[in-house]
Amino acid sequence: xxxxxxxxxxxxxxxxxxxxxxxxRTFQIITFLCASVIIVIIAFILIKGLSPFFKTYxxxxxxxxxxxxxxxxxxxxxxxxxxxxxxxxIVNTIYCVLLCLVLAVPMAxxxxxxxxxxAPKPISKVLQLIIELLSSIPSIIFGLVGMGYIxxxxxxxxxxxxxxxxxxxxxxxxVLVLAFMIYPTITMLSITxxxxxxxxxxxxxxxxxxxxxxTNFKVVLGAAKNGIFxxxxxxVGRALGEATAISLVSGNRGSGPTFSLFDTTNTLTTTILxxxxxxxxxxxxxxxxxxxxxxxxxVAINIILNAVKRRVGAKV
Amino acid sequence: xIKRKIIDSFWNVLTYLFSSxxxxxxxxxxxxxxxxxxxxxxxxxxxxDYNQTTYVLSYKDKYDGGNFEYKCKDDxxxxxxxxIAFTDTVNTEGVDSVIISYIDDHSPLLNGLLDVxxxxxxxxxxxxxxxxxxxxxxxGNIISxxxxxxxxxxxxxxxxxxxxxxxNLVDGGGGIRGSLIATLYLILFTLILVLPLGIAAxxxxxxxxxxxxxxxxxxxxxDMSSGVPSIIFGLVGLLLFxxMFNALVVSExxxxxxxxxxxxxxxxxxxxxxxxxxxxxxxxxxxxxxxxxxxxxxxTTFKIILPNAIPGxxxxxxxxxxxxxxESAAIIFVMGTQVQDHVLPNRGGTTLATHIYNLMGxxxxxxxxxxxxxxxxLMSVLILNILVKLIGYRLNKFGRKH
Numbered sequence: 069x070x071x072x073x074x075x076x077x078x079x080x081x082x083x084x085x086x087x088x089x090x091x092x093r094t095f096q097i098i099t100f101l102c103a104s105v106i107i108v109i110i111a112f113i114l115i116k117g118l119s120p121f122f123k124t125y126x127x128x129x130x131x132x133x134x135x136x137x138x139x140x141x142x143x144x145x146x147x148x149x150x151x152x153x154x155x156x157x158i159v160n161t162i163y164c165v166l167l168c169l170v171l172a173v174p175m176a177x178x179x180x181x182x183x184x185x186x187a188p189k190p191i192s193k194v195l196q197l198i199i200e201l202l203s204s205i206p207s208i209i210f211g212l213v214g215m216g217y218i219x220x221x222x223x224x225x226x227x228x229x230x231x232x233x234x235x236x237x238x239x240x241x242x243v244l245v246l247a248f249m250i251y252p253t254i255t256m257l258s259i260t261x262x263x264x265x266x267x268x269x270x271x272x273x274x275x276x277x278x279x280x281x282x283t284n285f286k287v288v289l290g291a292a293k294n295g296i297f298x299x300x301x302x303x304v305g306r307a308l309g310e311a312t313a314i315s316l317v318s319g320n321r322g323s324g325p326t327f328s329l330f331d332t333t334n335t336l337t338t339t340i341l342x343x344x345x346x347x348x349x350x351x352x353x354x355x356x357x358x359x360x361x362x363x364x365x366x367v368a369i370n371i372i373l374n375a376v377k378r379r380v381g382a383k384v
Numbered sequence: 385x386i387k388r389k390i391i392d393s394f395w396n397v398l399t400y401l402f403s404s405x406x407x408x409x410x411x412x413x414x415x416x417x418x419x420x421x422x423x424x425x426x427x428x429x430x431x432x433d434y435n436q437t438t439y440v441l442s443y444k445d446k447y448d449g450g451n452f453e454y455k456c457k458d459d460x461x462x463x464x465x466x467x468i469a470f471t472d473t474v475n476t477e478g479v480d481s482v483i484i485s486y487i488d489d490h491s492p493l494l495n496g497l498l499d500v501x502x503x504x505x506x507x508x509x510x511x512x513x514x515x516x517x518x519x520x521x522x523x524g525n526i527i528s529x530x531x532x533x534x535x536x537x538x539x540x541x542x543x544x545x546x547x548x549x550x551x552n553l554v555d556g557g558g559g560i561r562g563s564l565i566a567t568l569y570l571i572l573f574t575l576i577l578v579l580p581l582g583i584a585a586x587x588x589x590x591x592x593x594x595x596x597x598x599x600x601x602x603x604x605x606x607d608m609s610s611g612v613p614s615i616i617f618g619l620v621g622l623l624l625f626x627x628m629f630n631a632l633v634v635s636e637x638x639x640x641x642x643x644x645x646x647x648x649x650x651x652x653x654x655x656x657x658x659x660x661x662x663x664x665x666x667x668x669x670x671x672x673x674x675x676x677x678x679x680x681x682x683x684t685t686f687k688i689i690l691p692n693a694i695p696g697x698x699x700x701x702x703x704x705x706x707x708x709x710x711e712s713a714a715i716i717f718v719m720g721t722q723v724q725d726h727v728l729p730n731r732g733g734t735t736l737a738t739h740i741y742n743l744m745g746x747x748x749x750x751x752x753x754x755x756x757x758x759x760x761x762l763m764s765v766l767i768l769n770i771l772v773k774l775i776g777y778r779l780n781k782f783g784r785k786h
Contacts (some may be wrong), residue, residue: 084680091682095588102585105603105649109612109620178402186399195403202410204765205738207709208737209758213416215744216751221778254716255406256719281392309613312737316744337615341713346719359619366613 081346098288104116116353117360125150125350134354140361145339152354153338156360161335162363163327164239164314165307170345173300176251177289180258180296185284187209196259203252211313214245215332219317226330233330237319241331250303255316256303262288297377301370312335336362410644417762421755423474428511429756432559433725434739438515441506443548452488460485461539468542470514470535480529482514482538483507497551506553513554514538519545560757562725566640566733570715573644573706573729574651578704581648582655583697587685590663591655591671596619610653618717621646626718629730638720638732646718647708654707655700662696663689695775703773706768709761714739721745736761 121139124131132150143154181201183192219236222244226233265288273287274280289296319332320342326333334342340355340362391574396751452467462469467488474480487494487508499506517529521544529541585606593599625642629635635642666689712735720732727733735740736757743754 069530084682088681091685092592095584095592098581098584099588099593099602102581102652103602105652106605106609106612108624109609109616109649112623175402175405178399179406182399182403186396195406198406198410200770201766202406202703203708204706204769205413206712206737206765207760208710208712208740209413209417209761210537212740212751212754212758213413215749216416216420216755217412251406251409272620279388279392281395305611305613309615311613311615312741314718337613337713339714340615340619344717344758356619356623359616362613365584365614366611370611 098363107244113356113359113363115131116296117356117358120350120353120357121154123353127350132350134350134357135182139357143325145334146322146351149159150350152357154336154358155272156326157334157336157339157358158361158365159325160239160321160333161308163325164242164322164333165248166336167239167243168250168302168307171243172251172254176254176299176303177246177258177296179251179255180262181284183255184259184262185288189255194322199255199259202248202306203256207249207310207313210249212346214241214313214317218244222330226339229330231330234319237317237332238330239326239333241317242333242335243329245317246307246310247365250307254296254299254303254308257299258292258296261292261299265291294377296374297380300372301377304373305366306368308362309337310367311341313329314338333341336365391494412556415760416576417755419755420751421753421757424752424756425759429559429753430564430760431561432511433555434559434723435725436557437555439506439551439553439567440500441508441548441551441553442490442498443497445496446546447492449546450488450490450492452491454486454488457485459535461535463539463542464494465543465545468493468508468539470538472535478644480532481551484508484510484512484514484700486510490509497548500550504782508553509555512675515552515554517541518549519548520549521545541620551698558737558753560736560753560760562723562727563734563736563739564758564760565727566724567709567718567735569727569729570639570643570647570719570735571705574643574647574705575701577644577648578655579697579701582652582700583659583690585692586654586656586659586693587689590660591685591689606653606656609649610657613713614650614711615713615717617618617646618714620649621714621718635730640717640719640727640729640731640749643715643719646714647711650711650714651707653702658700658703659693659696662693662699666692698775699772702768702772706765709735709764709768710737712741716741745750 071235083248094153120134121136124133127133127149132148134150134152137151138152139156144150144151144153145157146152179195183195183199186260187195219238219241221236222238222241223233223236226236269291270283270288273283278287309345314335315338318334318338319340321332321334324333336358340358344352344355418632424710447466449465449468451632452462454462454464454467454469456462460471468484468491469486470482471485473483484786487510493508495505495507495509497506498504501536512529515531517538519529519541521527527545528547529538531538551620564705571624589599589603593602605778621642625645626635626638628638628645629639629642654659670688670692671684674688679687715735715738719738720736721730721738723739724733726732738758740761743750743757
């Protein structure tokens, strides 16, 4: 009697072990699946995106392939039949993102400082809520408002300078829309970074006779710069990858590069988006090549910014 | 000292100025969206189709006239001869028009109108727009009632006419029912896919995985995919999922199913990290207590860890819904930009966000309808945000580790 009891409990234990094993493996396989997503993405985009440079396409009876060097430094998007160039688009993209940072970063840092160190508690709470709400507004709505208000404003300002714009579709509109979109992201990360600054550093600065403002700008920001930089990196990523909102306000430029604020422009993402539904063959495949360039650009900029962050962070 | 103070106040004023930018931007967005969209937004907009159907109808026989009775509301005009009431309204495109607001049960118009196009009898319904009506009077004179003259003259014209030569009718149009249903489908399918996968991966990473190089690699690979821009996910979906469903013979071209798979791989990192955060704050003693009492690892996972991680799972669900509602770039590539009224999971369609993109890409951008959709999106995002906050305050038993 006693033995059978022992046997059944041993069996039960064994059953438990088997079910444990099954669940363990299931969870493990799912995790591997989730982690492999990024590899699949890169592999497929690379294969499809590099094909225009190796595969031959038949256009009007003749066979063509695209020259990689010409593609990377070209100053005209498309010349019949197989000449594609995105060099100027890369320059335009970087130029727009740089200008957008010039606008958004000071705005974000000052706002974060105001919310954490200067404003009275109720005001800072309301402001923080507003920033959070702003960060959750979908990009298409920024595009809609950008098209309704910002392009009109840009058109108006341009007319002061006697410049004719394409209905306000311009570099400046793109920069403004991008800046308003990444402003909350950078602000939120800066707030977290500033809140993490130790009280003793602040008190020490005040005790040494520095004014409150001096402490805020020289000590607090200095101590929080690593976190602020992380926010900037995130913001740059968002600005580089944004597509629909800026495709509504950019206009579509056939050749370039352009550095005028009131000229139409285009970025890598808007180039992928514009007109992909109406084309086939080489013109369709080449958009995946633009996607590859976009990924490479994002990775490169991330590496550079992280190196800068390490350099800046080391110098306290 | 005075110089110091001046410099200090200069910097302080700068912070005031810059922090007000956030408020101004938010205000501008709300002012724009509400001033353009508030008048268009209505229940009718949400329930009606985007594509209009037009009918040309006629009532050839001479009608002797009934003596219908109906108690009109303030803005309604009733034709007692035909038993039909009209109201002045603005259609979903913002043009003044006349809508049928009431039809008497015994009115000849209800079932007796002949569709000129296919000779079938047309069932007249409330909420259809009348663009023009041509009636024949008692003495054979023609009475013309265009919609721009308003509902009052339309009702008066109907009272004088004994038969209807042509009645131009427009059914619906400019509504967002299709996009709304497509959005809900997309949310449903994406959640069905992303929640089990994300929760399983989160459980594995925080409970089962050993602390070795492989786990670190898995974590950093998952983190990396959160930095990929959504347009790239769109390209991958177009390359991988759209042909996949086409090959399985469930779809032709774009489909909501492909959209759901694309959104799934896009949202996995968010769901995993939010759920993992919730699992990580469960005190270790609860888990070891369960194991010490003889529960197996599986029992502990499903009866102790999962119930305690529910706030995190809920939060990740809400975040995922918010992202799906707002996403546009990825969805354009896998679901297309053609607005559909009859939504099927294996066909393309637009979500609310891509519906806006479609409207803005038209020759004359339809700001009114786009803003009305934007109000719907903003409100849902606002509600989701509030819910996330509430869950954060109420349900998080163990508090967050910082």
